[in-house]
Amino acid sequence: MIWSKYSAPQAFYPLAGRLIPWFSVVAVALIGVGLYMGFFVAPTDFQQGEAYRIIFVHVPAAWMSMFLYVVMAVWAGVGLGLNARLSFMMAQAIAPTGAMFTFLALLTGAMWGKPTWGAWWVWDARLTSELILLFQYAGVMLLRTSIDDLRRADRSSAVFSLVGVVNVPIIYFSVQWWNTLHQGASVSMSTGSKMAATMLTAMLLMTLAFWLYSVAVILSRVRCIIVERESLPVWEEQPTVVQKVAEVR
Amino acid sequence: MSRSSMWEAVGGIVRRDLLLAMRRRSDAAMSVFFLVIVVSLFPLGVGPEPAVLRTIGPGVLWVAALLACLLSLARVFTADYVDGTLEQMVLVPQPLAVLVVGKVFAHWVISGLPIVVLSPLLGLQFGLSGESLGVLVMSLLLGTPTLSMIGTIGAALVLGVRGSGLLVALLVLPLYVPVLIFGAGAVTSSMAGIGGEANLSLLGACLVLSLFLAPWATAVALRIALE
Numbered sequence: 001m002i003w004s005k006y007s008a009p010q011a012f013y014p015l016a017g018r019l020i021p022w023f024s025v026v027a028v029a030l031i032g033v034g035l036y037m038g039f040f041v042a043p044t045d046f047q048q049g050e051a052y053r054i055i056f057v058h059v060p061a062a063w064m065s066m067f068l069y070v071v072m073a074v075w076a077g078v079g080l081g082l083n084a085r086l087s088f089m090m091a092q093a094i095a096p097t098g099a100m101f102t103f104l105a106l107l108t109g110a111m112w113g114k115p116t117w118g119a120w121w122v123w124d125a126r127l128t129s130e131l132i133l134l135f136q137y138a139g140v141m142l143l144r145t146s147i148d149d150l151r152r153a154d155r156s157s158a159v160f161s162l163v164g165v166v167n168v169p170i171i172y173f174s175v176q177w178w179n180t181l182h183q184g185a186s187v188s189m190s191t192g193s194k195m196a197a198t199m200l201t202a203m204l205l206m207t208l209a210f211w212l213y214s215v216a217v218i219l220s221r222v223r224c225i226i227v228e229r230e231s232l233p234v235w236e237e238q239p240t241v242v243q244k245v246a247e248v249r
Numbered sequence: 250m251s252r253s254s255m256w257e258a259v260g261g262i263v264r265r266d267l268l269l270a271m272r273r274r275s276d277a278a279m280s281v282f283f284l285v286i287v288v289s290l291f292p293l294g295v296g297p298e299p300a301v302l303r304t305i306g307p308g309v310l311w312v313a314a315l316l317a318c319l320l321s322l323a324r325v326f327t328a329d330y331v332d333g334t335l336e337q338m339v340l341v342p343q344p345l346a347v348l349v350v351g352k353v354f355a356h357w358v359i360s361g362l363p364i365v366v367l368s369p370l371l372g373l374q375f376g377l378s379g380e381s382l383g384v385l386v387m388s389l390l391l392g393t394p395t396l397s398m399i400g401t402i403g404a405a406l407v408l409g410v411r412g413s414g415l416l417v418a419l420l421v422l423p424l425y426v427p428v429l430i431f432g433a434g435a436v437t438s439s440m441a442g443i444g445g446e447a448n449l450s451l452l453g454a455c456l457v458l459s460l461f462l463a464p465w466a467t468a469v470a471l472r473i474a475l476e
Contacts, residue, residue: 080469128426132423132426135419135422135423136423138419139419139420139423142416142419142420143406143407143416143420146407146410146411146412146413146416147410151476152473152474152476155473156406156470156473156474159402159406159466159469159470159473160402160406160420162466163402163424163462163466164423164424166458166462
Protein backbone atom coordinates (compact mmCIF):
# COMPACT_ATOMS: atom_id res chain seq x y z
CA MET A 1 0.00 0.00 0.00
CA ILE A 2 1.41 3.32 -1.08
CA TRP A 3 -0.35 5.23 1.72
CA SER A 4 0.97 3.10 4.51
CA LYS A 5 4.43 3.47 3.01
CA TYR A 6 4.27 7.26 3.26
CA SER A 7 2.85 7.20 6.78
CA ALA A 8 6.41 6.60 7.97
CA PRO A 9 8.12 9.95 8.63
CA GLN A 10 11.32 8.72 6.95
CA ALA A 11 9.45 8.00 3.72
CA PHE A 12 7.31 11.12 3.92
CA TYR A 13 10.26 13.46 4.41
CA PRO A 14 11.63 13.24 0.83
CA LEU A 15 8.12 13.13 -0.67
CA ALA A 16 7.23 16.37 1.10
CA GLY A 17 10.49 17.87 -0.12
CA ARG A 18 9.58 17.06 -3.72
CA LEU A 19 6.03 18.43 -3.39
CA ILE A 20 6.84 21.76 -1.73
CA PRO A 21 8.25 23.57 -4.84
CA TRP A 22 5.18 22.67 -6.92
CA PHE A 23 2.71 23.91 -4.33
CA SER A 24 4.74 27.07 -3.69
CA VAL A 25 5.06 28.03 -7.35
CA VAL A 26 1.37 27.49 -8.13
CA ALA A 27 0.38 29.33 -4.93
CA VAL A 28 2.46 32.38 -5.82
CA ALA A 29 1.14 32.40 -9.40
CA LEU A 30 -2.48 32.12 -8.24
CA ILE A 31 -2.03 34.85 -5.62
CA GLY A 32 -0.71 37.10 -8.41
CA VAL A 33 -3.63 36.35 -10.73
CA GLY A 34 -6.20 36.52 -7.93
CA LEU A 35 -4.97 39.86 -6.59
CA TYR A 36 -4.79 41.31 -10.13
CA MET A 37 -8.38 40.26 -10.80
CA GLY A 38 -9.50 41.48 -7.40
CA PHE A 39 -7.89 44.89 -7.63
CA PHE A 40 -8.11 45.71 -11.33
CA VAL A 41 -10.68 43.52 -13.10
CA ALA A 42 -13.48 43.18 -10.55
CA PRO A 43 -16.00 46.07 -10.68
CA THR A 44 -16.37 48.61 -7.87
CA ASP A 45 -19.14 47.76 -5.44
CA PHE A 46 -22.07 50.19 -5.74
CA GLN A 47 -22.64 50.30 -1.99
CA GLN A 48 -19.23 49.86 -0.38
CA GLY A 49 -17.01 51.50 -3.01
CA GLU A 50 -13.40 50.38 -3.24
CA ALA A 51 -13.17 49.35 0.41
CA TYR A 52 -14.89 46.06 -0.32
CA ARG A 53 -11.80 44.82 -2.20
CA ILE A 54 -10.31 43.59 1.04
CA ILE A 55 -12.70 40.64 0.87
CA PHE A 56 -10.35 39.05 -1.66
CA VAL A 57 -8.01 38.48 1.27
CA HIS A 58 -10.51 38.53 4.14
CA VAL A 59 -12.99 35.89 3.04
CA PRO A 60 -10.41 33.32 1.84
CA ALA A 61 -8.44 33.84 5.07
CA ALA A 62 -11.56 33.33 7.18
CA TRP A 63 -12.49 30.21 5.21
CA MET A 64 -8.97 28.82 5.56
CA SER A 65 -8.90 29.53 9.30
CA MET A 66 -11.95 27.33 9.84
CA PHE A 67 -11.00 24.75 7.25
CA LEU A 68 -7.50 24.31 8.70
CA TYR A 69 -8.93 23.85 12.19
CA VAL A 70 -11.09 20.99 10.91
CA VAL A 71 -8.15 19.49 9.02
CA MET A 72 -6.02 19.75 12.16
CA ALA A 73 -8.73 18.00 14.17
CA VAL A 74 -9.02 15.27 11.53
CA TRP A 75 -5.25 14.62 11.66
CA ALA A 76 -5.47 14.65 15.45
CA GLY A 77 -8.32 12.14 15.32
CA VAL A 78 -6.43 9.92 12.88
CA GLY A 79 -3.42 10.11 15.16
CA LEU A 80 -5.46 9.09 18.20
CA GLY A 81 -7.27 6.35 16.33
CA LEU A 82 -4.38 4.78 14.42
CA ASN A 83 -1.60 5.85 16.77
CA ALA A 84 0.34 7.30 13.84
CA ARG A 85 3.21 9.64 14.63
CA LEU A 86 3.07 11.46 11.32
CA SER A 87 -0.57 12.43 11.88
CA PHE A 88 0.31 14.17 15.14
CA MET A 89 3.19 15.92 13.39
CA MET A 90 0.77 17.13 10.70
CA ALA A 91 -1.62 18.42 13.37
CA GLN A 92 1.26 20.21 15.07
CA ALA A 93 2.38 21.74 11.76
CA ILE A 94 -1.09 22.99 10.84
CA ALA A 95 -1.77 24.94 14.06
CA PRO A 96 0.51 27.98 13.44
CA THR A 97 -0.69 28.43 9.85
CA GLY A 98 -4.31 28.21 10.96
CA ALA A 99 -3.69 30.74 13.71
CA MET A 100 -2.00 33.03 11.19
CA PHE A 101 -5.03 32.93 8.87
CA THR A 102 -7.37 33.55 11.80
CA PHE A 103 -5.35 36.60 12.76
CA LEU A 104 -5.27 37.75 9.13
CA ALA A 105 -9.06 37.42 8.88
CA LEU A 106 -9.51 39.47 12.06
CA LEU A 107 -7.01 42.10 10.92
CA THR A 108 -8.48 42.53 7.43
CA GLY A 109 -11.97 42.47 8.95
CA ALA A 110 -11.00 45.38 11.20
CA MET A 111 -9.51 47.25 8.24
CA TRP A 112 -12.76 46.74 6.34
CA GLY A 113 -14.97 47.53 9.32
CA LYS A 114 -13.47 50.96 9.96
CA PRO A 115 -14.59 52.60 6.66
CA THR A 116 -17.77 50.51 6.31
CA TRP A 117 -19.17 50.28 9.85
CA GLY A 118 -17.17 53.18 11.30
CA ALA A 119 -15.53 51.02 13.97
CA TRP A 120 -12.44 48.84 14.07
CA TRP A 121 -14.17 46.25 16.18
CA VAL A 122 -17.78 45.42 16.92
CA TRP A 123 -19.00 42.59 19.12
CA ASP A 124 -20.70 40.85 16.29
CA ALA A 125 -21.23 37.12 16.53
CA ARG A 126 -18.99 36.14 13.64
CA LEU A 127 -16.14 38.39 14.71
CA THR A 128 -16.40 37.07 18.23
CA SER A 129 -16.42 33.46 17.09
CA GLU A 130 -13.36 34.09 14.92
CA LEU A 131 -11.62 35.60 17.94
CA ILE A 132 -12.52 32.51 19.95
CA LEU A 133 -11.14 30.36 17.15
CA LEU A 134 -7.86 32.24 17.57
CA PHE A 135 -7.97 31.51 21.32
CA GLN A 136 -8.52 27.84 20.53
CA TYR A 137 -5.54 27.71 18.20
CA ALA A 138 -3.53 29.36 20.97
CA GLY A 139 -4.86 26.79 23.44
CA VAL A 140 -3.84 23.88 21.23
CA MET A 141 -0.32 25.27 20.79
CA LEU A 142 0.09 26.24 24.46
CA LEU A 143 -1.09 22.85 25.69
CA ARG A 144 1.43 21.18 23.40
CA THR A 145 4.35 23.30 24.55
CA SER A 146 3.43 22.99 28.24
CA ILE A 147 3.75 19.20 28.24
CA ASP A 148 7.32 17.94 28.06
CA ASP A 149 6.52 14.34 27.26
CA LEU A 150 6.09 14.30 23.46
CA ARG A 151 3.65 11.42 23.35
CA ARG A 152 1.37 12.99 25.93
CA ALA A 153 1.71 16.43 24.32
CA ASP A 154 0.60 14.97 20.99
CA ARG A 155 -2.35 13.10 22.39
CA SER A 156 -3.58 15.75 24.81
CA SER A 157 -3.57 18.52 22.25
CA ALA A 158 -5.29 16.13 19.83
CA VAL A 159 -8.12 15.61 22.33
CA PHE A 160 -8.40 19.35 22.86
CA SER A 161 -8.55 20.13 19.15
CA LEU A 162 -11.27 17.50 18.73
CA VAL A 163 -13.25 19.04 21.59
CA GLY A 164 -12.82 22.49 20.06
CA VAL A 165 -14.13 21.34 16.70
CA VAL A 166 -17.63 21.57 18.18
CA ASN A 167 -17.05 25.31 18.10
CA VAL A 168 -16.46 25.53 14.34
CA PRO A 169 -20.09 24.83 13.35
CA ILE A 170 -21.17 27.35 15.98
CA ILE A 171 -19.02 29.91 14.19
CA TYR A 172 -20.57 29.02 10.90
CA PHE A 173 -24.17 29.09 12.10
CA SER A 174 -23.71 32.02 14.44
CA VAL A 175 -24.87 34.43 11.77
CA GLN A 176 -28.20 32.71 11.55
CA TRP A 177 -28.44 32.16 15.33
CA TRP A 178 -27.65 35.60 16.62
CA ASN A 179 -28.36 37.58 13.44
CA THR A 180 -26.28 40.63 14.13
CA LEU A 181 -24.26 43.27 12.33
CA HIS A 182 -22.12 41.12 10.04
CA GLN A 183 -23.56 40.82 6.57
CA GLY A 184 -24.95 37.42 5.68
CA ALA A 185 -22.95 35.09 3.49
CA SER A 186 -22.73 36.30 -0.10
CA VAL A 187 -21.88 32.86 -1.44
CA SER A 188 -24.08 29.90 -0.69
CA MET A 189 -24.45 26.43 -2.10
CA SER A 190 -28.24 26.45 -2.31
CA THR A 191 -29.08 29.84 -3.81
CA GLY A 192 -25.90 30.43 -5.76
CA SER A 193 -23.84 33.59 -5.53
CA LYS A 194 -25.09 37.14 -5.24
CA MET A 195 -21.85 38.70 -6.45
CA ALA A 196 -20.50 39.59 -9.87
CA ALA A 197 -18.83 36.68 -11.66
CA THR A 198 -15.38 38.31 -11.71
CA MET A 199 -15.55 39.01 -7.99
CA LEU A 200 -16.44 35.42 -7.29
CA THR A 201 -13.69 34.14 -9.58
CA ALA A 202 -11.08 36.32 -7.89
CA MET A 203 -12.23 35.20 -4.46
CA LEU A 204 -12.17 31.52 -5.36
CA LEU A 205 -8.73 31.93 -6.97
CA MET A 206 -7.44 33.51 -3.77
CA THR A 207 -8.97 30.70 -1.71
CA LEU A 208 -7.25 28.11 -3.88
CA ALA A 209 -4.00 30.08 -3.64
CA PHE A 210 -4.21 30.26 0.18
CA TRP A 211 -4.93 26.54 0.29
CA LEU A 212 -1.87 25.73 -1.85
CA TYR A 213 0.22 28.12 0.24
CA SER A 214 -0.95 26.35 3.41
CA VAL A 215 0.01 22.98 1.97
CA ALA A 216 3.48 24.22 1.05
CA VAL A 217 4.12 25.85 4.42
CA ILE A 218 2.71 22.95 6.40
CA LEU A 219 4.81 20.45 4.48
CA SER A 220 7.98 22.45 5.14
CA ARG A 221 7.07 22.69 8.82
CA VAL A 222 6.40 18.96 8.98
CA ARG A 223 9.86 18.38 7.53
CA CYS A 224 11.37 20.51 10.28
CA ILE A 225 9.38 18.64 12.91
CA ILE A 226 10.51 15.30 11.49
CA VAL A 227 14.15 16.35 11.59
CA GLU A 228 13.69 17.70 15.09
CA ARG A 229 11.98 14.65 16.53
CA GLU A 230 13.58 11.71 14.80
CA SER A 231 17.26 11.80 15.47
CA LEU A 232 17.90 9.57 12.51
CA PRO A 233 20.82 9.41 10.10
CA VAL A 234 20.73 11.56 6.99
CA TRP A 235 18.10 10.31 4.53
CA GLU A 236 18.82 12.36 1.47
CA GLU A 237 19.39 15.94 0.28
CA GLN A 238 20.13 18.82 2.61
CA PRO A 239 22.50 16.73 4.68
CA THR A 240 23.92 19.86 6.26
CA VAL A 241 20.66 20.79 8.01
CA VAL A 242 20.16 17.32 9.41
CA GLN A 243 23.77 17.08 10.51
CA LYS A 244 23.64 20.47 12.14
CA VAL A 245 20.59 19.51 14.15
CA ALA A 246 22.27 16.28 15.15
CA GLU A 247 25.38 18.18 16.21
CA VAL A 248 23.37 20.60 18.31
CA ARG A 249 21.72 17.66 20.04
CA MET B 250 -21.18 -6.30 33.87
CA SER B 251 -24.58 -5.61 35.38
CA ARG B 252 -26.14 -2.21 35.26
CA SER B 253 -26.61 -2.11 39.03
CA SER B 254 -22.89 -2.41 39.72
CA MET B 255 -22.29 0.58 37.44
CA TRP B 256 -24.73 2.71 39.39
CA GLU B 257 -23.19 1.48 42.64
CA ALA B 258 -19.78 2.61 41.46
CA VAL B 259 -21.08 6.04 40.43
CA GLY B 260 -22.97 6.39 43.72
CA GLY B 261 -19.84 5.39 45.60
CA ILE B 262 -17.76 8.05 43.87
CA VAL B 263 -20.38 10.74 44.45
CA ARG B 264 -20.70 9.77 48.15
CA ARG B 265 -16.94 9.74 48.61
CA ASP B 266 -16.36 13.11 46.91
CA LEU B 267 -19.20 14.74 48.84
CA LEU B 268 -17.89 13.28 52.10
CA LEU B 269 -14.40 14.57 51.37
CA ALA B 270 -15.85 17.99 50.58
CA MET B 271 -17.82 17.96 53.83
CA ARG B 272 -14.63 17.21 55.77
CA ARG B 273 -12.93 20.22 54.18
CA ARG B 274 -15.77 22.67 53.96
CA SER B 275 -13.52 25.69 53.50
CA ASP B 276 -12.55 24.50 50.01
CA ALA B 277 -16.12 24.65 48.75
CA ALA B 278 -16.81 27.87 50.65
CA MET B 279 -13.87 29.55 48.95
CA SER B 280 -15.30 29.52 45.44
CA VAL B 281 -18.64 30.82 46.74
CA PHE B 282 -16.90 33.66 48.55
CA PHE B 283 -14.94 34.36 45.38
CA LEU B 284 -18.21 34.66 43.46
CA VAL B 285 -19.72 37.05 46.00
CA ILE B 286 -16.61 39.23 46.09
CA VAL B 287 -16.22 39.44 42.30
CA VAL B 288 -19.89 40.31 41.85
CA SER B 289 -19.69 42.96 44.58
CA LEU B 290 -16.64 44.56 42.97
CA PHE B 291 -18.51 45.50 39.81
CA PRO B 292 -20.81 48.16 41.31
CA LEU B 293 -17.71 49.64 42.96
CA GLY B 294 -15.94 49.80 39.61
CA VAL B 295 -18.83 50.80 37.38
CA GLY B 296 -20.71 53.09 39.76
CA PRO B 297 -23.98 52.64 41.68
CA GLU B 298 -26.29 53.80 38.86
CA PRO B 299 -29.27 51.34 39.09
CA ALA B 300 -30.06 51.39 35.36
CA VAL B 301 -26.47 50.56 34.43
CA LEU B 302 -26.26 47.81 37.05
CA ARG B 303 -29.49 46.27 35.81
CA THR B 304 -28.11 46.20 32.26
CA ILE B 305 -24.78 44.59 33.13
CA GLY B 306 -26.17 42.42 35.97
CA PRO B 307 -26.89 39.19 34.03
CA GLY B 308 -23.54 39.28 32.27
CA VAL B 309 -21.59 40.04 35.44
CA LEU B 310 -23.32 37.26 37.40
CA TRP B 311 -22.69 34.78 34.63
CA VAL B 312 -19.04 35.71 34.13
CA ALA B 313 -18.48 35.48 37.88
CA ALA B 314 -20.15 32.06 37.94
CA LEU B 315 -17.87 30.99 35.07
CA LEU B 316 -14.75 32.09 36.95
CA ALA B 317 -15.87 30.54 40.23
CA CYS B 318 -16.47 27.23 38.44
CA LEU B 319 -13.06 27.51 36.80
CA LEU B 320 -11.27 28.03 40.12
CA SER B 321 -12.66 24.84 41.59
CA LEU B 322 -11.70 22.71 38.57
CA ALA B 323 -8.21 21.96 39.88
CA ARG B 324 -9.75 20.06 42.80
CA VAL B 325 -11.64 17.55 40.65
CA PHE B 326 -8.76 15.20 39.85
CA THR B 327 -5.56 16.55 41.42
CA ALA B 328 -5.84 14.90 44.85
CA ASP B 329 -6.87 11.57 43.30
CA TYR B 330 -4.01 11.85 40.83
CA VAL B 331 -1.44 12.51 43.53
CA ASP B 332 -2.49 9.69 45.90
CA GLY B 333 -3.06 7.12 43.13
CA THR B 334 -6.84 6.79 43.48
CA LEU B 335 -7.25 7.82 39.87
CA GLU B 336 -5.19 4.86 38.65
CA GLN B 337 -7.47 2.52 40.59
CA MET B 338 -10.47 4.21 38.97
CA VAL B 339 -9.01 3.50 35.54
CA LEU B 340 -8.44 -0.15 36.48
CA VAL B 341 -11.93 -1.00 37.77
CA PRO B 342 -14.24 -2.94 35.41
CA GLN B 343 -16.82 -0.15 35.21
CA PRO B 344 -16.29 2.19 32.21
CA LEU B 345 -14.23 5.23 33.11
CA ALA B 346 -16.62 7.63 31.34
CA VAL B 347 -19.42 6.57 33.69
CA LEU B 348 -17.22 7.12 36.75
CA VAL B 349 -16.35 10.55 35.35
CA VAL B 350 -20.05 11.42 35.38
CA GLY B 351 -20.01 10.72 39.12
CA LYS B 352 -16.99 12.98 39.60
CA VAL B 353 -18.61 15.75 37.57
CA PHE B 354 -21.88 15.45 39.45
CA ALA B 355 -20.07 15.72 42.79
CA HIS B 356 -18.13 18.73 41.51
CA TRP B 357 -21.36 20.38 40.46
CA VAL B 358 -23.02 19.75 43.83
CA ILE B 359 -20.00 21.21 45.63
CA SER B 360 -19.29 24.25 43.43
CA GLY B 361 -22.23 24.72 41.04
CA LEU B 362 -25.25 24.24 43.27
CA PRO B 363 -24.20 26.89 45.83
CA ILE B 364 -23.92 29.39 42.98
CA VAL B 365 -27.44 28.54 41.82
CA VAL B 366 -28.81 28.87 45.36
CA LEU B 367 -27.02 32.14 46.02
CA SER B 368 -27.76 33.76 42.65
CA PRO B 369 -31.17 35.36 43.50
CA LEU B 370 -29.51 37.22 46.35
CA LEU B 371 -26.75 38.50 44.08
CA GLY B 372 -29.33 39.32 41.41
CA LEU B 373 -31.13 41.55 43.90
CA GLN B 374 -27.89 43.50 44.35
CA PHE B 375 -28.10 44.34 40.67
CA GLY B 376 -31.76 45.30 40.79
CA LEU B 377 -33.13 42.31 38.88
CA SER B 378 -36.89 41.87 39.33
CA GLY B 379 -39.00 38.82 40.19
CA GLU B 380 -39.36 37.07 36.85
CA SER B 381 -35.77 37.75 35.73
CA LEU B 382 -34.53 36.31 39.02
CA GLY B 383 -36.43 33.11 38.27
CA VAL B 384 -34.92 32.95 34.77
CA LEU B 385 -31.46 33.62 36.26
CA VAL B 386 -31.82 30.67 38.63
CA MET B 387 -33.14 28.46 35.83
CA SER B 388 -30.32 29.46 33.47
CA LEU B 389 -27.69 28.76 36.12
CA LEU B 390 -29.36 25.48 37.01
CA LEU B 391 -29.11 24.38 33.36
CA GLY B 392 -25.77 26.05 32.65
CA THR B 393 -23.53 25.25 35.62
CA PRO B 394 -23.63 21.45 35.06
CA THR B 395 -22.47 22.12 31.49
CA LEU B 396 -19.64 24.25 32.87
CA SER B 397 -18.59 21.37 35.15
CA MET B 398 -18.81 18.92 32.25
CA ILE B 399 -16.65 20.99 29.89
CA GLY B 400 -14.32 22.05 32.68
CA THR B 401 -13.41 18.52 33.70
CA ILE B 402 -12.14 17.84 30.18
CA GLY B 403 -9.67 20.68 30.66
CA ALA B 404 -8.83 19.55 34.19
CA ALA B 405 -8.04 16.05 32.90
CA LEU B 406 -5.91 17.38 30.03
CA VAL B 407 -3.64 19.50 32.23
CA LEU B 408 -3.34 16.95 35.05
CA GLY B 409 0.18 17.14 36.46
CA VAL B 410 1.34 19.66 33.85
CA ARG B 411 3.40 22.63 35.01
CA GLY B 412 1.45 25.87 35.19
CA SER B 413 -1.77 23.91 34.97
CA GLY B 414 -3.87 26.47 36.85
CA LEU B 415 -3.46 29.15 34.22
CA LEU B 416 -3.43 26.71 31.33
CA VAL B 417 -6.80 25.20 32.24
CA ALA B 418 -8.32 28.70 32.19
CA LEU B 419 -6.91 29.36 28.71
CA LEU B 420 -8.22 26.04 27.43
CA VAL B 421 -11.64 26.05 29.04
CA LEU B 422 -12.81 29.67 28.91
CA PRO B 423 -13.19 29.76 25.09
CA LEU B 424 -15.29 26.62 25.30
CA TYR B 425 -17.53 28.28 27.91
CA VAL B 426 -18.55 31.05 25.51
CA PRO B 427 -21.77 29.52 24.12
CA VAL B 428 -23.02 28.76 27.64
CA LEU B 429 -22.24 32.32 28.70
CA ILE B 430 -24.05 33.80 25.69
CA PHE B 431 -27.16 31.69 26.14
CA GLY B 432 -27.19 32.01 29.94
CA ALA B 433 -26.80 35.76 30.10
CA GLY B 434 -29.01 36.06 27.01
CA ALA B 435 -31.87 34.23 28.74
CA VAL B 436 -31.87 36.73 31.63
CA THR B 437 -31.45 39.74 29.35
CA SER B 438 -34.29 38.72 27.05
CA SER B 439 -36.60 38.02 29.97
CA MET B 440 -35.82 41.53 31.27
CA ALA B 441 -36.61 42.88 27.80
CA GLY B 442 -39.99 41.16 27.95
CA ILE B 443 -39.41 38.59 25.19
CA GLY B 444 -39.06 35.70 27.63
CA GLY B 445 -35.97 33.57 28.09
CA GLU B 446 -37.41 30.27 26.85
CA ALA B 447 -35.46 30.14 23.59
CA ASN B 448 -32.13 30.68 25.32
CA LEU B 449 -33.05 28.28 28.11
CA SER B 450 -33.82 25.62 25.50
CA LEU B 451 -30.42 26.21 23.91
CA LEU B 452 -28.80 25.90 27.35
CA GLY B 453 -30.62 22.61 27.77
CA ALA B 454 -29.31 21.50 24.39
CA CYS B 455 -25.76 22.42 25.47
CA LEU B 456 -26.25 20.39 28.64
CA VAL B 457 -27.44 17.31 26.75
CA LEU B 458 -24.64 17.59 24.20
CA SER B 459 -21.97 17.97 26.88
CA LEU B 460 -23.47 15.12 28.92
CA PHE B 461 -23.17 12.97 25.83
CA LEU B 462 -19.63 13.95 24.74
CA ALA B 463 -17.72 15.39 27.70
CA PRO B 464 -17.41 12.31 29.97
CA TRP B 465 -16.05 10.33 27.07
CA ALA B 466 -13.50 13.02 26.18
CA THR B 467 -12.52 13.33 29.85
CA ALA B 468 -12.01 9.58 30.09
CA VAL B 469 -9.73 9.64 27.03
CA ALA B 470 -7.79 12.57 28.48
CA LEU B 471 -7.40 10.81 31.85
CA ARG B 472 -6.04 7.68 30.19
CA ILE B 473 -3.52 9.81 28.29
CA ALA B 474 -2.48 11.58 31.49
CA LEU B 475 -2.00 8.29 33.35
CA GLU B 476 -0.09 6.46 30.64
